[in-house]
Amino acid sequence: MRAAYASAFDADNPLAALTVGDRPEPTRPEPDWVTVQVRASSLNHHDLWSLRGVGLSGDQLPMILGCDAVGTDPDGNEVVIYPVVPTPGDPRGVSILSEHFPGTFAERVAVPRMNLLPLPTGLSATDAACLPTAWLTAWRMLTTKGRVADGESVLVQGAGGGVATAAVALGVALGKRVYATSRDAAKRERITELGATAVEPGARLPERVDVVIETVGAATFDHSLKSAAPMARIVVSGATAGHEPKVNLRRVFAMQLEILGTSMGTPDELTELLAFCAEHEVRPVVDSVVPFSRIEDGFARLASGDVFGKVVIDHTA
Template sequence: MRAAFASSFNDADPLAGLTVGEAPAPVPGDGWAVVDVRASALNHHDLWSLRGVGLRPEQLPMILGCDAAGIGPDGAEVVVYPVVFTPSGEVSILSEFYQGTVAEQVTVPAYNLVPKPAELTFAEVACLPTAWLTAYRMLTTKGRVEPDQAVLVQGAGGGVATAAILLAQALGARVYATSRDASKRERVAALGATALDSGARLPERVDVIIETVGEATFDHSMKCAKHGARIVVSGATSGHLPKVNLRRMFALQLEILGTSMGTPEELSALMTLLANTGVRPVIDSIIPFSEARTAFEKLHSGDVFGKIVLDHTT
């Protein structure tokens, strides 16, 4: 079958280890199912895999990709939930221990197949299992956002941040979003959020902060938090050792919460929210699977707003 996989590691030039070609078709184990993939979405995790982060040489070749949607063994339309437990009981996502989704087929535990709502396309739901599910959990389970509350999204433009902007509004919140990039601020404003330069003073203190940037924005996040606010962290792209003002933390009774991904039940709830509200993922581009390398090159360039989706029917 056709697949895009890591055949070697190269930290300086991750695309040097990318191979698009033939790979063995998956053989499902007991309780597992094979999905015929119709669409998959790329994540920066794929580039880290090509750099060798989280993988060992003896695991190569490893099919890339965490996110996918397609047709299950009973003919039903499904979304693939990407979190799988390894034989030792460790939590892993597809393309770390088990082969990934950027292929004609992928095999996962049957429990990982979540019904796809008819209102959403394969391309739309393929965007959800990693970035959008993480954003949804940050806002709901961890952030406990309520209608009419205020949310700050740091580092707008990334997959999780873009999802958080749209989801927070769908949940009834006022949304502020920051970016150093003027063009991204324009796009954020078009999504309905109040766009601000990084570090800018907000019109009000907020109830929930979506933090994926880390060191570069964390002090600003602390200063923007109102009494009892939740700072929810799912990434640290600028560094993972920020200074934390403990006096502000205990005086304002702030919560700093870490999270990643979500559950199959949360993925189902996320899709129901989108189906009911009409909110849809921001898709930067849909690229034919036959041009998979082009899609990875675009991701690596950084010139992306929203998700890159591969159409596996072409």
């Protein structure tokens, strides 16, 4: 079957480590695993990090990439794949598809049957393929970890990428006052179109916020601290611009701030997210849809840094 996979590692030019070609049909490591025919998938920065060699070792190559997917199960049902699978050999006890088990950038993928969730009526395969990683992470950051409540406000750092853009859209849909930063004027305009207040990085906000969505890291963390209201929650799920920020601990304890780490979410949270998007007609922000035959173009688009929202791969084209 055709698949897109990491055939090597290249820290400086990850696209050079990407290969598209034939791979064996998926195997089922346990009896409760099933094979899903993939209809749509979406790219995440996790895929680029894998090509750089982060989270993978040489003896795992070649590794089919991809975390997110919507497809058809053996019974003909349209399903959304929850990408976190039990992994006894991993210190976490779990892993994401494409870390230990082949991912979703293929014609077919094997997953535990319990990882299949029904595709809700009203959500297209393109929409739903955006949700299991970036949008699920944003949902968990806002709700479970951020505990955003009525009347509270949210700051999203570095809107444009998948998680941050999802946090903007979901925060607005939840009825919160949302501020979002971006260095790019065009992206700030897009943020405004989503219903949030767009500001330049480091700008003073009209108010201190109750929840900060932080995926940038060192470049924005001081601004996140200074923008936080007393008792605020700063939720971190990434560090694309440095993972070792300077932290003013006096501000942390004086303002009684919470700094919370998170990644992904649970199957129940993905079920909640799918239902919320279907019920409230929330649709993911899609940067572009690329046919699987041109998946390299999708990777190049993500690597360029010019994306606003998700890059979706159409496996039927």
